[in-house]
Amino acid sequence: MDINSLFGFLGENLSQFFSYTAFSHMTIGHIIMMTIGLIFLYLAIRHEFEPMLLIPIGFGILIGNIPFMPGLRIGIYEEGSVLNILYFGVVQGVYPPLIFLGIGAMTDFSALISNPKLMLIGAAAQLGIFGAYMASLGLGFMPSEAAAIGIIGGADGPTAIFLSSRLAPHLMGAVAISAYSYMALVPVLQPPVMKLLTSRRERLIRMRPPRAVSHLEKVMFPIIGLLLTCLIVPSGLPLLGMLFFGNLLKESGVTRRLAETARGPLIDIVTILIGLTVGASTQATTFLTFDSVRIFLLGAASFVVATFGGVMFVKIFNLFLKEGNKINPLIGNAGVSAVPDSARVSQVVGLQYDKTNHLLMHAMGPNVAGVIGSAVAAGILLGFLS
Amino acid sequence: MKTLNNAMTSTPQRLFSVASAAAMWSFSLLRSRLGRAGLAALAAALLWSPGAQGQRTTDLRLNELMVINSANYEDDFGERSAWIEIFNTSYGTVNIGGCYLSDDLNNLKKYPIPKGDVLTSIKPRQHVIFWADNKPTHGTFHLNFTIDDTRFLVLTSSDGHTIIDSLTYPEQAADVSYGRSEDGVGEWHFCERTTPSTNNTLVQLEAASDRFKNYDPLGIAMTITAMSVVFLALISLFLIFKYVGKTALWVIALRGRRIIPKGSPAQVTVSVEKQQPSPGAVFAAIACALRRYELEMSELESNILTINKVAKAYSPWNSKIYTLREIPRKK
Structure with missing residues (x-):
């Protein structure tokens, strides 16, 4: 055998092998995205920032940004690949309603039922969505794109994915990553705004303890809630229908197994799938654009506006309430639907000024109202712009 | 407390029975007025709606x-x-x-x-x-x-x-x-124009997004409309649950007064329940007591085994078929 031809053959094989490795397709964009994925993993593991979300998303970013030779049916955007099949649930909006089913099955609306006026805070905080919508229009986005960006202000990942998949699928990756990132950063973003807008006297307001809520009221809440909200905004049916259905499973008291499945294995499976595929959808070639940067900036602004809307609404609302019935404006931030993180922020900031003033239970009211409010807002945007 | 619980659990049942009776009465009234055919037509009309049609x-x-x-x-x-x-x-x-x-x-x-x-x-x-x-x-x-x-x-x-x-x-x-x-x-x-395999009315429908871009470039109309609808939905819920809460408390109190004899220990419990809202410390104390009770329950078992005679003559446990090995047979 000719030694030269053998080396030539080996060299050719090695060269071909190299062309199949990720190194030959690597770009600076892939490296940037992988770094972002690693930062997500660091924040989740080291600082426990929303680990249930950031670990699947962060690892998904790593998976999605390993470059490969196209045509091997392995990429998330290649039809027939495993990732593409799993991504179907995101693109077609299957996963978000299933997550809402689980959220409904694990949410206790007692705080809201015992003090129903807190629902209005959940409505006021949706100002973040529409503030970001107007800002996005000002930056030149089309209304459907602006709506997909604005929904980040609802601080609700599944809703953001659901709406962006319908109105602006090309922005879904950036919107989802932005929404989940800022949800994880709620403890960083909200306190400065809350402190800036409130006086020391307001922060010390003590609220009346919530009354006990009967079983009948808890059962009636999801039924009335569904009928009322979906009769007004039928386009919110996929999210609100599942939310209230999950809650009825929990509160009816006769479907314990179904409720446990919805709030346990089902939501866990869907969270894994949605997190991983949304992360993997951020391929540098499609994700790293100037629009993504603008979406990130608008997302941060929307959280600030949402917090502003909630806190200011409480301050104005207090003008009409009698002494003893007043609401501590530090729970205004909880009107965004980042459950229970924003309620936890209210509690932490409240304790900084009065060690015995526990606001957590009160903040859970607007917090769960925010879930309903953001789903209603998404339904409205979908109804108008689809 | 037990009586109070009974009163609470029976309230939905009573509501259900009242609703069922009302539905039955309405049905019989409609049937007498419309007849069977009319009732069927009415049901068909109620079931039909443009949005509810299946793929048929x-x-x-x-x-x-x-x-x-x-x-x-x-x-x-x-x-x-x-x-x-x-x-x-x-x-x-x-x-x-x-x-x-x-x-x-x-x-x-x-x-x-x-x-x-x-x-x-x-x-x-x-x-x-x-x-x-x-x-x-x-x-x-x-x-x-x-x-x-x-x-x-x-x-x-x-x-x-x-x-x-x-x-x-x-x-x-x-x-x-x-x-x-x-x-x-x-x-x-x-038709003025022949339109085989296409829409009979060729309306150039402007995309919703374009329409909003043209008529509401700043998004103010959308913001006002959407925020109003969000507030409308949640204000409606607020109003309903404001009065539902009051009604629920009133019904519970009413049922308690009816069922529990005056001066009985349960009457005292009801009067405590009426002093809503209860302080958080009360709930904490009740929760602690329940927790302790549950823990004690798990540790102190009765250790009594009861064996009752089974009335049935046959049971798989006494069947010899299941306990004897089958005799090998030559084939």
Whole structure:
């Protein structure tokens, strides 16, 4: 055998092998995205920032940004690949309603039922969505794109994915990553705004303890809630229908197994799938654009506006309430639907000024109202712009 | 407390029984006024709504036709003949295979549309064209009759007798189609433009996003409208639950007063319940007590085993069939 031809053959094989490795397709964009994925993993593991979300998303970013030779049916955007099949649930909006089913099955609306006026805070905080919508229009986005960006202000990942998949699928990756990132950063973003807008006297307001809520009221809440909200905004049916259905499973008291499945294995499976595929959808070639940067900036602004809307609404609302019935404006931030993180922020900031003033239970009211409010807002945007 | 719980659990049951009685009374009243047929018609009308229709062949409509085609649309064979357009009004795919087309009311099954052809599936809000050329060998969409003289057309369901849609049309002019003013629903008229396999009304619909871009470039109208709707939805919930809460407390108190004799220990419990809202410390104390009770329950078992005589004579446990090994047999 000719030694030269053998080396030539080996060299050719090695060269071909190299062309199949990720190194030959690597770009600076892939490296940037992988770094972002690693930062997500660091924040989740080291600082426990929303680990249930950031670990699947962060690892998904790593998976999605390993470059490969196209045509091997392995990429998330290649039809027939495993990732593409799993991504179907995101693109077609299957996963978000299933997550809402689980959220409904694990949410206790007692705080809201015992003090129903807190629902209005959940409505006021949706100002973040529409503030970001107007800002996005000002930056030149089309209304459907602006709506997909604005929904980040609802601080609700599944809703953001659901709406962006319908109105602006090309922005879904950036919107989802932005929404989940800022949800994880709620403890960083909200306190400065809350402190800036409130006086020391307001922060010390003590609220009346919530009354006990009967079983009948808890059962009636999801039924009335569904009928009322979906009769007004039928386009919110996929999210609100599942939310209230999950809650009825929990509160009816006769479907314990179904409720446990919805709030346990089902939501866990869907969270894994949605997190991983949304992360993997951020391929540098499609994700790293100037629009993504603008979406990130608008997302941060929307959280600030949402917090502003909630806190200011409480301050104005207090003008009409009698002494003893007043609401501590530090729970205004909880009107965004980042459950229970924003309620936890209210509690932490409240304790900084009065060690015995526990606001957590009160903040859970607007917090769960925010879930309903953001789903209603998404339904409205979908109804108008689809 | 037990009496109070009974009162609370029985409230929904009572509400349910009252609602059931009201429903039964309404049903009997309607039946006496409308009769069985009227009631069925009313039920059908209540069940029907544009948004609630499923994907059924009953969603198909005769939509447009051209009887004298001398210089118009050609088929795949380059021939001109009369054509009939059928429109799927639903938002789901409907398969027309198995249905029948006819120009004779006494023979509804004149042309059975073949099953098994993928092309007979009509996508949501889409059309399909049939050629009335009496050349069924040309394919699925070529009928075995012409429509030159009957002035009648009927589309029948696969059961062969349920008429889905029918049309009696006037005398036709050459190369002028006769169609609905709006796809699937409009009145029939002579069309200004012939539109086979496309919408009868070619409205240039502006995309919703473009419309908002043109009329609301700053997003102010959207913000005001959407925030109003969000507030409306949550204010409605607020108002309902404000009064539901009050009513629930009132009902519980009322039931408690009725059931519990005056001066009994349970009466004292009810009076405590009425002092809403209770301080958080009370709930914490109750929760601690319950927790401790549960923990003690798990540690202190009764250790009593009760064996009762079973009345049944036979049980798998005393059957010898299950305890004896089968004797090997030579085959």
